[in-house]
Amino acid sequence: MQDNGGQAPGQRLLFDPGTTGNRCVTSGLALLLPPTTLAALAASWLQEDCPGLNYAALVTGAAPSQAVLWAKSPGVLAGRPFFDAIFAQANCQVSWFLPEGSKLEPVAKVAEVRGPAHCLLLGERVALNTLARCSGVASSAAAAVAAARGTGWAGHVAGTRKTTPGFRLVEKYGLLVGGAAPHRYDLGGLVMVKDNHVMAAGGVKKAVRGARRAADFALKVEVECSSLQEALEAAEEGADLILLDNFRPEELHPTAEVLKARFPSVGVEASGGITLGNLPQFCGPHIDVISLGLLTQASPALDFSLKLFAEGATPVPHARQS
CATH class of the missing domain: 3.20.20.70 (Aldolase class I)
Incomplete structure (x- = not known):
């Protein structure tokens, strides 16, 4: 996957870590996610969404297509590795314009996705759901860290094990992107x-x-x-x-x-x-x-949409999708 707007690993800090407290080097966090685990998760999510016939594929066909990912609410961008993994499973390619951990100001052009029309739309909702939830957790985590730092306190703001079954890795990763500590990952941590x-x-x-x-x-x-x-x-x-x-x-x-x-x-x-x-x-x-616990239990999802556009046309954001 290309990264047209990212920075070199280790360059970008979402928060100034100071000498103590939470530290979040967002550009390197993707290294924590094993490619095999990402692929397995992406495959399971796509399987859940389309366990049988993809009837809409006959509507779209397999012509090469392109779409723009728009961020339509403010917050922190998080979940790029999961978004990439989902579209890789669907035989599509993602080009990013903003690095992980970016502060989003709507309406922002975040990425482009290219691939066969039926594959691109197969991955669309699964990828948007994952990115929206991960970015929501990161946004809440960032707000919590900012509130704590505003008092001069330098301890650790952390999440808990109150996560969504089957989605824990995404939510724990979102905490890290937002600058919070993930706490123990499981009972063995x-x-x-x-x-x-x-x-x-x-x-x-x-x-x-x-x-x-x-x-x-x-x-x-x-x-x-x-x-x-x-x-x-x-x-x-x-x-x-x-x-x-x-x-x-x-x-x-x-x-x-x-x-x-x-x-x-x-x-x-x-x-x-x-x-x-x-x-x-x-x-x-x-x-x-x-x-x-609310950082993972009650964080509102950010609003993203994916808009297909014709070759040579100027892509524009569109209304929220269901």
Whole structure:
């Protein structure tokens, strides 16, 4: 795939990372996505959309065609590798005019797609859906990071494992493009001891001992705590991270301060009840991570459309497609 508007790998930063906090080198993030995984995902999405006969192919035929991708709402562009993979499966080629992580100001000409008419339209809706959702997550992540940085806080804004089944890789990638930390990708990325684990184990101390035995030296252990006492018990047993869940800001910061005074090397994560509007209230000197499930659960999709145009004609944006 050509990239007519991109920059050399490592050149472009969506956000100034400073010395701490979230770091997002958008031009290199595609390297995280294995080509085989991208191809398999793209094939499964296309199979879902057209598991049998493609009746509309008889309408369009197989003549060489071209279309323009328009961005029709503001936000952050994210998901180019998935868009490319979908159209590669459909035997089409994509030429990009904007790099990953670009700030979109509508109406913006983002890319061109070329290929047989029936193939181009076969990939159209699947590719648009994926790009719209990924860009929506990136846009929300960017807004959350900006809100946190506006307070002077330099910790990590993160997503959660509250993702769409079958679409987690896209949403986690969108978080990264938006400048947020993806948090653990799956159950094997971090030993997270939640309240139900504590209940099943018979207490915080027993739960942490079991987690430490499983994690050994290779994985960190994080423990969800609902009180200062639980947090202190978890830290005493060797927890690396303490998740203070559903604490109000006026409770969160004093609790984190006491915990850090006793265990300065333990990381503190705040989560639960945090929105883009109240996020600044959770930023503080004793908080290392703020995680928001809404970044993947409730991010509105951006509006993109794909418009076919005749050879030699001037492409123009068109109304939103269904």
